[in-house]
Amino acid sequence: MQPSLTNRLLAEVLGTFGFFFMGFMAIAAVQNGALSSAAVGFGGGLMLMIFAFGHISGGHFNPAVTTGLAVGGRFPWREVPWYWLAQLVGGLAAALVTSGLFDGLKDLLVSTPGAGVSTATALILEIIATAMFLWVILAVATDDRAAWHGVFAPFAIGAFIFVAASAIGPFSSGSFNPARSIAPAIVAGEFSDLWIFIVGPIVGGIIGGLMYTYLRQAGTAVEVKEEPLVDRR
Numbered sequence: 257m258q259p260s261l262t263n264r265l266l267a268e269v270l271g272t273f274g275f276f277f278m279g280f281m282a283i284a285a286v287q288n289g290a291l292s293s294a295a296v297g298f299g300g301g302l303m304l305m306i307f308a309f310g311h312i313s314g315g316h317f318n319p320a321v322t323t324g325l326a327v328g329g330r331f332p333w334r335e336v337p338w339y340w341l342a343q344l345v346g347g348l349a350a351a352l353v354t355s356g357l358f359d360g361l362k363d364l365l366v367s368t369p370g371a372g373v374s375t376a377t378a379l380i381l382e383i384i385a386t387a388m389f390l391w392v393i394l395a396v397a398t399d400d401r402a403a404w405h406g407v408f409a410p411f412a413i414g415a416f417i418f419v420a421a422s423a424i425g426p427f428s429s430g431s432f433n434p435a436r437s438i439a440p441a442i443v444a445g446e447f448s449d450l451w452i453f454i455v456g457p458i459v460g461g462i463i464g465g466l467m468y469t470y471l472r473q474a475g476t477a478v479e480v481k482e483e484p485l486v487d488r489r
Contacts (some may be wrong), residue, residue: 257453259263259312259313261335261338262369263312263467264312264314264344264480265313265338265339265341266342267309267312267313268313268316268317268339268342268343268345268346269342269343269345269349270278270305270308270309270346271305271308271310271313271315271346272305272317272343272345272346272347272350272435273306273315273346273347273349273350274301274302274305274308274319274350275298275302275317275346275350276346276347276350276351276435276436276439277301277302277353277354278292278297278298278299278300278301278352279297279298279301280350280351280354280440281297281363282294282295282296282297282298282390283297283361283364283365283410284357284358284361285352287358287361287420288313288363288406288482293422293426294420294421294430294435295320295417295418295419295421295425297415298414298417298418298421298430298436299416299417299418299419300319300365300414300418301412301414301423301482302413302414303365303410303411303413303414303468304410304414304418305317305413306409306413306414307410310397310409310410312340312408313339313467315333315397315410315413316339316343317343317346317362317435318432318433318434318435318436318457318460319339319340319343319344319433319434319435319457319461320345320386320389320390320432320433320434320457320460320461321389321390321393321433321461322336322340322343322458323336323458323461323462323465324393324394324461324462324464324465325390325393325394325398325465326465327461327465327466327469328390328396328421328465328468328469330394330395330467332488335385336340336421340435343423343435344435344438344439346435347436348439349433350439350443351365351439351440351442352443353383353444354356354369355440355443355444362440362443362444363446364445365443365444366437366440366441366444366446366449366487367429367436367439367440367450367452367453368443368449369428369429369448369452370427370428370429371426371452373427373428373482375449375452376489377428378426378429378449378452378456379428379452379455379456380456381424381428381456382428382432382452382453382457383406383425383456383457383459383460383463384460385420385424385428385430385432386456386457386459386460386461386464387434387460387464387467388416388420388464389413389416389420389432389453389460389461389462389464390461390464390465390467390468391458391464392412392413392416393394393409393413394464394465394468394469394472395408395468395474396410396412396413396414397409397413398407398473410430417432420432423440427470428452428456429453431453431456431457432457432460433453433457433462434453434454434457434458435452436452436453437446437453437454438453438454458473471487
Protein backbone atom coordinates (compact mmCIF):
# COMPACT_ATOMS: atom_id res chain seq x y z
CA MET A 257 0.00 0.00 0.00
CA GLN A 258 1.20 3.49 -0.83
CA PRO A 259 1.75 5.75 2.22
CA SER A 260 -0.80 8.51 2.71
CA LEU A 261 -0.19 11.92 1.18
CA THR A 262 0.36 13.33 4.68
CA ASN A 263 3.11 10.80 5.41
CA ARG A 264 4.71 11.36 2.03
CA LEU A 265 4.74 15.12 2.54
CA LEU A 266 6.28 14.73 5.99
CA ALA A 267 8.95 12.50 4.46
CA GLU A 268 9.64 15.21 1.85
CA VAL A 269 9.97 17.85 4.59
CA LEU A 270 12.36 15.72 6.65
CA GLY A 271 14.32 14.47 3.66
CA THR A 272 14.75 17.94 2.18
CA PHE A 273 15.82 19.24 5.58
CA GLY A 274 18.43 16.50 5.95
CA PHE A 275 19.68 16.91 2.39
CA PHE A 276 20.09 20.67 2.66
CA PHE A 277 21.37 20.56 6.23
CA MET A 278 24.30 18.36 5.20
CA GLY A 279 25.01 20.57 2.20
CA PHE A 280 24.84 23.81 4.16
CA MET A 281 27.00 22.32 6.91
CA ALA A 282 29.56 21.35 4.28
CA ILE A 283 29.67 25.00 3.18
CA ALA A 284 30.19 26.02 6.82
CA ALA A 285 32.93 23.40 7.19
CA VAL A 286 34.79 24.72 4.14
CA GLN A 287 34.65 28.24 5.56
CA ASN A 288 36.08 26.83 8.79
CA GLY A 289 39.08 25.42 6.95
CA ALA A 290 37.91 21.82 6.48
CA LEU A 291 39.36 19.87 3.56
CA SER A 292 35.96 19.14 2.07
CA SER A 293 33.54 20.65 -0.39
CA ALA A 294 29.88 21.54 -0.69
CA ALA A 295 29.59 18.81 -3.32
CA VAL A 296 30.34 16.17 -0.69
CA GLY A 297 27.64 17.48 1.63
CA PHE A 298 24.94 17.85 -1.01
CA GLY A 299 25.74 14.64 -2.91
CA GLY A 300 26.15 12.54 0.22
CA GLY A 301 23.22 14.18 1.99
CA LEU A 302 20.90 13.49 -0.93
CA MET A 303 22.01 9.86 -1.17
CA LEU A 304 21.42 9.25 2.54
CA MET A 305 18.02 10.94 2.60
CA ILE A 306 16.88 8.87 -0.37
CA PHE A 307 17.92 5.78 1.55
CA ALA A 308 15.97 7.08 4.56
CA PHE A 309 12.76 8.31 2.91
CA GLY A 310 12.78 7.30 -0.75
CA HIS A 311 10.53 4.30 -0.10
CA ILE A 312 7.95 6.59 1.53
CA SER A 313 7.76 9.69 -0.68
CA GLY A 314 9.89 8.78 -3.67
CA GLY A 315 12.73 10.96 -2.37
CA HIS A 316 12.24 13.98 -4.63
CA PHE A 317 13.44 16.76 -2.27
CA ASN A 318 13.50 19.09 -5.27
CA PRO A 319 10.67 20.95 -7.10
CA ALA A 320 12.46 20.46 -10.42
CA VAL A 321 12.55 16.69 -9.88
CA THR A 322 8.86 16.60 -8.95
CA THR A 323 8.03 18.64 -12.06
CA GLY A 324 10.19 16.48 -14.33
CA LEU A 325 8.63 13.28 -13.00
CA ALA A 326 5.14 14.73 -13.53
CA VAL A 327 5.98 15.76 -17.10
CA GLY A 328 7.28 12.25 -17.68
CA GLY A 329 4.05 10.73 -16.42
CA ARG A 330 5.69 9.23 -13.34
CA PHE A 331 4.00 11.44 -10.76
CA PRO A 332 0.44 12.87 -10.47
CA TRP A 333 0.13 16.57 -11.29
CA ARG A 334 -2.45 17.09 -8.53
CA GLU A 335 0.22 16.37 -5.90
CA VAL A 336 2.94 18.57 -7.42
CA PRO A 337 2.06 21.78 -5.48
CA TRP A 338 1.95 19.85 -2.20
CA TYR A 339 5.40 18.35 -2.82
CA TRP A 340 6.77 21.78 -3.73
CA LEU A 341 5.42 23.20 -0.49
CA ALA A 342 6.88 20.37 1.60
CA GLN A 343 10.28 20.81 -0.06
CA LEU A 344 10.28 24.55 0.58
CA VAL A 345 9.34 24.03 4.23
CA GLY A 346 12.15 21.50 4.73
CA GLY A 347 14.63 23.71 2.91
CA LEU A 348 13.67 26.81 4.85
CA ALA A 349 14.07 24.92 8.13
CA ALA A 350 17.58 23.80 7.13
CA ALA A 351 18.58 27.33 6.10
CA LEU A 352 17.24 28.82 9.32
CA VAL A 353 18.95 26.26 11.56
CA THR A 354 22.37 26.44 9.91
CA SER A 355 22.29 30.24 9.58
CA GLY A 356 21.34 30.50 13.24
CA LEU A 357 24.27 28.31 14.28
CA PHE A 358 26.99 30.19 12.41
CA ASP A 359 27.38 33.96 12.07
CA GLY A 360 27.78 35.14 8.50
CA LEU A 361 26.79 31.83 6.97
CA LYS A 362 23.42 32.94 5.60
CA ASP A 363 25.00 35.09 2.89
CA LEU A 364 27.28 32.23 1.82
CA LEU A 365 24.31 29.94 1.27
CA VAL A 366 22.71 32.22 -1.33
CA SER A 367 22.99 30.93 -4.90
CA THR A 368 24.80 33.32 -7.24
CA PRO A 369 26.67 32.96 -10.55
CA GLY A 370 30.40 32.44 -10.16
CA ALA A 371 32.87 35.30 -10.44
CA GLY A 372 32.91 36.57 -14.01
CA VAL A 373 30.05 34.26 -15.05
CA SER A 374 27.12 35.91 -16.82
CA THR A 375 23.53 35.28 -15.83
CA ALA A 376 22.91 33.70 -19.23
CA THR A 377 25.76 31.23 -18.75
CA ALA A 378 24.62 30.34 -15.24
CA LEU A 379 21.05 29.86 -16.48
CA ILE A 380 22.12 27.56 -19.33
CA LEU A 381 24.32 25.50 -17.02
CA GLU A 382 21.46 25.04 -14.55
CA ILE A 383 19.12 23.96 -17.36
CA ILE A 384 21.57 21.43 -18.83
CA ALA A 385 22.64 19.95 -15.49
CA THR A 386 19.07 19.58 -14.23
CA ALA A 387 17.97 17.94 -17.47
CA MET A 388 20.82 15.44 -17.10
CA PHE A 389 19.81 14.92 -13.47
CA LEU A 390 16.33 13.90 -14.59
CA TRP A 391 17.81 11.43 -17.08
CA VAL A 392 19.65 9.71 -14.25
CA ILE A 393 16.65 9.73 -11.90
CA LEU A 394 14.21 8.42 -14.48
CA ALA A 395 16.62 5.67 -15.46
CA VAL A 396 17.65 4.37 -12.05
CA ALA A 397 14.42 5.02 -10.15
CA THR A 398 11.60 4.45 -12.65
CA ASP A 399 12.79 2.33 -15.58
CA ASP A 400 12.54 -1.41 -14.96
CA ARG A 401 14.61 -2.10 -18.07
CA ALA A 402 17.75 -0.61 -16.48
CA ALA A 403 19.93 -3.29 -14.88
CA TRP A 404 20.82 -0.79 -12.13
CA HIS A 405 17.19 0.11 -11.44
CA GLY A 406 16.08 0.16 -7.79
CA VAL A 407 18.64 -0.44 -5.07
CA PHE A 408 21.41 1.40 -6.91
CA ALA A 409 19.28 4.55 -7.32
CA PRO A 410 20.43 6.43 -4.18
CA PHE A 411 24.09 5.96 -5.10
CA ALA A 412 23.63 7.08 -8.71
CA ILE A 413 21.48 10.09 -7.81
CA GLY A 414 23.81 11.22 -5.03
CA ALA A 415 26.84 10.67 -7.25
CA PHE A 416 25.35 12.84 -9.98
CA ILE A 417 24.90 15.75 -7.57
CA PHE A 418 28.45 15.29 -6.30
CA VAL A 419 29.90 15.30 -9.82
CA ALA A 420 27.67 18.11 -11.11
CA ALA A 421 28.25 20.30 -8.06
CA SER A 422 32.01 19.75 -8.39
CA ALA A 423 32.15 20.45 -12.13
CA ILE A 424 29.41 23.06 -12.57
CA GLY A 425 29.06 24.51 -9.07
CA PRO A 426 32.00 26.95 -9.41
CA PHE A 427 30.23 28.56 -12.38
CA SER A 428 26.50 28.43 -11.59
CA SER A 429 26.53 27.79 -7.83
CA GLY A 430 25.39 24.23 -8.55
CA SER A 431 21.83 24.55 -7.32
CA PHE A 432 19.81 22.37 -9.74
CA ASN A 433 17.02 22.77 -7.17
CA PRO A 434 14.70 25.79 -6.71
CA ALA A 435 14.10 24.99 -3.04
CA ARG A 436 17.85 24.89 -2.35
CA SER A 437 18.08 28.48 -3.64
CA ILE A 438 14.75 29.91 -2.46
CA ALA A 439 15.24 28.97 1.20
CA PRO A 440 18.61 30.75 1.72
CA ALA A 441 17.39 33.73 -0.32
CA ILE A 442 14.46 34.16 2.07
CA VAL A 443 16.70 33.88 5.14
CA ALA A 444 19.27 36.33 3.76
CA GLY A 445 16.74 38.62 2.08
CA GLU A 446 18.72 38.44 -1.15
CA PHE A 447 16.65 37.85 -4.29
CA SER A 448 18.59 39.52 -7.11
CA ASP A 449 19.75 36.32 -8.86
CA LEU A 450 17.09 33.98 -7.52
CA TRP A 451 15.14 33.84 -10.79
CA ILE A 452 18.07 32.00 -12.43
CA PHE A 453 17.84 29.18 -9.92
CA ILE A 454 14.08 28.87 -10.23
CA VAL A 455 13.71 29.12 -14.00
CA GLY A 456 16.84 27.11 -14.85
CA PRO A 457 16.10 23.96 -12.82
CA ILE A 458 12.37 23.94 -13.63
CA VAL A 459 13.02 24.30 -17.37
CA GLY A 460 15.78 21.70 -17.15
CA GLY A 461 13.51 19.32 -15.25
CA ILE A 462 10.81 19.65 -17.90
CA ILE A 463 13.27 19.11 -20.75
CA GLY A 464 14.88 16.13 -19.04
CA GLY A 465 11.53 14.58 -18.22
CA LEU A 466 10.26 14.96 -21.78
CA MET A 467 13.45 13.66 -23.38
CA TYR A 468 13.71 10.52 -21.27
CA THR A 469 10.01 9.82 -21.63
CA TYR A 470 10.36 10.03 -25.40
CA LEU A 471 13.26 7.57 -25.34
CA ARG A 472 11.35 5.23 -23.03
CA GLN A 473 8.29 5.24 -25.28
CA ALA A 474 10.35 4.90 -28.44
CA GLY A 475 12.13 1.93 -26.94
CA THR A 476 8.97 0.14 -25.93
CA ALA A 477 7.29 0.88 -29.25
CA VAL A 478 9.82 -1.19 -31.18
CA GLU A 479 8.68 -4.76 -31.62
CA VAL A 480 10.88 -7.51 -32.99
CA LYS A 481 8.89 -9.75 -35.26
CA GLU A 482 10.18 -13.27 -35.52
CA GLU A 483 9.76 -15.12 -38.78
CA PRO A 484 7.94 -18.44 -38.38
CA LEU A 485 10.06 -21.53 -38.70
CA VAL A 486 9.59 -23.26 -42.01
CA ASP A 487 9.92 -27.00 -42.24
CA ARG A 488 11.97 -27.51 -45.37
CA ARG A 489 12.14 -31.29 -45.16
